[in-house]
Amino acid sequence: MAEERSGAAEHTASRRAVLSGASLVAAGIIVGGVGAPAIGSGSRLGDAEVLNFALEMEELQAALYEQALRHAGLTGELAQYARVVGAHERAHVAFLRQTLGSRAKPAPTFDFGEAVTDPDRFAGAARVLEDLGVAALDGQAANLTKPSLAAVATIVSVEARHAAWIRDLLGELPAPTAANPAEGAARVMAAIRRTGYVQGSV
Amino acid sequence: MSDDLARLDRDGALAEALGPLGPATRRRVLRTLAAAGLIGAAGPAAVGGGTAAAATEPQGDIAILNYALTLEYLQSAFYTEVERIGSLTGETARLARIVGGHERAHVRMLLDVLGSRAVAKPTFDFHGATDSQNAFVRTAVAFEDLGVAAYKGQAPRIASPAYLEAALAIHATEARHAAWIRRIAGILPAQSAFDQPASATHVVSVVDSTHFIVGRTQAAGMPGFTG
Numbered sequence: 542m543a544e545e546r547s548g549a550a551e552h553t554a555s556r557r558a559v560l561s562g563a564s565l566v567a568a569g570i571i572v573g574g575v576g577a578p579a580i581g582s583g584s585r586l587g588d589a590e591v592l593n594f595a596l597e598m599e600e601l602q603a604a605l606y607e608q609a610l611r612h613a614g615l616t617g618e619l620a621q622y623a624r625v626v627g628a629h630e631r632a633h634v635a636f637l638r639q640t641l642g643s644r645a646k647p648a649p650t651f652d653f654g655e656a657v658t659d660p661d662r663f664a665g666a667a668r669v670l671e672d673l674g675v676a677a678l679d680g681q682a683a684n685l686t687k688p689s690l691a692a693v694a695t696i697v698s699v700e701a702r703h704a705a706w707i708r709d710l711l712g713e714l715p716a717p718t719a720a721n722p723a724e725g726a727a728r729v730m731a732a733i734r735r736t737g738y739v740q741g742s743v
Numbered sequence: 744m745s746d747d748l749a750r751l752d753r754d755g756a757l758a759e760a761l762g763p764l765g766p767a768t769r770r771r772v773l774r775t776l777a778a779a780g781l782i783g784a785a786g787p788a789a790v791g792g793g794t795a796a797a798a799t800e801p802q803g804d805i806a807i808l809n810y811a812l813t814l815e816y817l818q819s820a821f822y823t824e825v826e827r828i829g830s831l832t833g834e835t836a837r838l839a840r841i842v843g844g845h846e847r848a849h850v851r852m853l854l855d856v857l858g859s860r861a862v863a864k865p866t867f868d869f870h871g872a873t874d875s876q877n878a879f880v881r882t883a884v885a886f887e888d889l890g891v892a893a894y895k896g897q898a899p900r901i902a903s904p905a906y907l908e909a910a911l912a913i914h915a916t917e918a919r920h921a922a923w924i925r926r927i928a929g930i931l932p933a934q935s936a937f938d939q940p941a942s943a944t945h946v947v948s949v950v951d952s953t954h955f956i957v958g959r960t961q962a963a964g965m966p967g968f969t970g
Contacts, residue, residue, distance in 0.1 A: 625933060632936035679911045683904045691899040694914070695937040698891050701918035702933035706926060715923040716841065719848035721915035723908065 588689040589644045591681045594726060595693065596637040598674050600648040601738060603630035605666060608657035615660055619710060623663070626671075626703045633696050640692065650740045664711055666736070671704035673732055679723035804906050807897045809862045810943055811910065812853040814893055816864050817955060818886055819846035825873040835876055835927055842883075842920045849913050856906070866958030880928050887921035889949060892941035 606627030609615060615623050638645045656666035678697040682690055705715035724732075733739060822843025825831060831839050854861050872882040894914035901907045922932035941949075950956065 625931065629933060629936040636937075675915050679908075679915060682898070682907055682911050687899040691895075691940070694895045694898050694911075695939065697911070698895060698914060698918035698938040699933055699936060701915040702922035702938075705919035705922035706932040709923060709926055709932075714841065715926075716845060716916055716919035719845035719916060720852070720909070720912035721919070723912065 588686055589641060591684050592637055592641055592689065592693075593644070593646050594681065595678060595696070596634065596641065596645060597649065598670075598677055598729075599630055599633040599637060599696075601651065601733070602667075602670050602674060603627065603634050604648075604651045605653055605657065605663070605670060605738075606630060608651075608653055609663040609667075612658050613660050613663045615663065619660060619664060622706055622710060623667075626667070626706070629699055629703070633699075636692075636696075651738050652740045653738050656738070664707060666738075667707045668704070668711055668713070669732075669736065671700055671707055673724070673729060674700040675704055676722055676724035677726070677729040679721065680725050680729065682723070804901055804903050805857065805860055807901055807910075808853055808857055808906065809860070810897070810947075811894065811913070812850065812857065812862060813865070813956075814890055814946070814950070815846055815849040815853060817867065817950065818890065819843060819850050820864075820867045821869060821873065821882070821886065821955075822846055824867075824869060825879050828873055830874055831876050831879060835880060838883075838920075838923055838927060839879070842887075842923070845916055845920070849916075852909060852913075856909070865956045867955055868957045869955055870953075872955070880924065883924045884921070884928050884930070887917055887924055889941065889946060890917040891921055891938055893943070893946045895938060896940035896942050896946070 606623050610620070610623050610627060613623075653666065655662045657663060675697060678693055678700065682693070685693060701721065708717075709715045822839050825839050826836075826843055869882070872878045891914060894910055894917060898907060898910055898914060901910055918938070925932045925934075
């Protein structure tokens, strides 16, 4: 994995191309060919689009934990965290795939680089993705029908627990604010793009 | 959540404070719920039966926000009192200071929204739960997990997008609190892949069974929880 990251410069252009457009379309965030962030501007999308967006977040998280457990030599509570949380993320993926049925998008491919080979980088990556997951799911609440909101709500607080746990392990405040901020889809996708973890379009 | 409380309260200290719901308490809870619009004008089975399905739809966002306000009053009073008494040390004291600040901020947020429609702050007696670190930790775990379930139970019932956004922002913060205090308690911060919601009927019956709320709330003709 580390070797693959040495070609980061080569990857950058394709990452930019993929994530600026194709992946957003794949995640259902851009509809009707409009480049503006549909959700962020208050448009109401169908549950399937939002749940596919959630699915991509969960796939990303699940892959991080799975690969880190295989390659990062995690020990102690950080290893326990990765096992427990990784199992949760897989359950979330399975739940969302079952809910979406044939509408579920295929998983992208990921390249986590040193985040899955170095324990410290893994912990930092997990912190970013868990905080982001909470903000991303809360940011879509108004776009969901009530039954889907009820379902997503059973996931979002678990993500918040994960975020608090990994922050605590890192010596950061588990709950930094009284009101956990939500993020619109465009900002979430930009944050994911900055990580460089998502390699493939779907 | 009763099962959760039983599981978390391994030493039984909190369970000692949880008396069985007597008939008089049930009637008070029922009146409270009906007045707050959280259940219909149902019979005693709504609470006595203890089933989530017995509760009907809340009548509106204001009732839900007042229900949330009462839970936040309870939590903020708990943390404020333990900090005043000074019975905590180390990381637990730090948690109480920071989480208490959040709960007080939640109260202010809800008061800002509700204005004159807000229920009054009840009076509390925590029956020793603020006197020792062990009792505090067990009670805080139960409170925070209950708070997460309570907000989750109401979120899909909130009509206003602005109120929903605020409720979810608090919901996630309560989950962070829960994970933090659970880690301090030496139990898994995230117990399962899916956090289940709790109905208002259930949450009120659990809170009422603690007898932590001793003073009746009364504001704008909407009584809140009772002890």
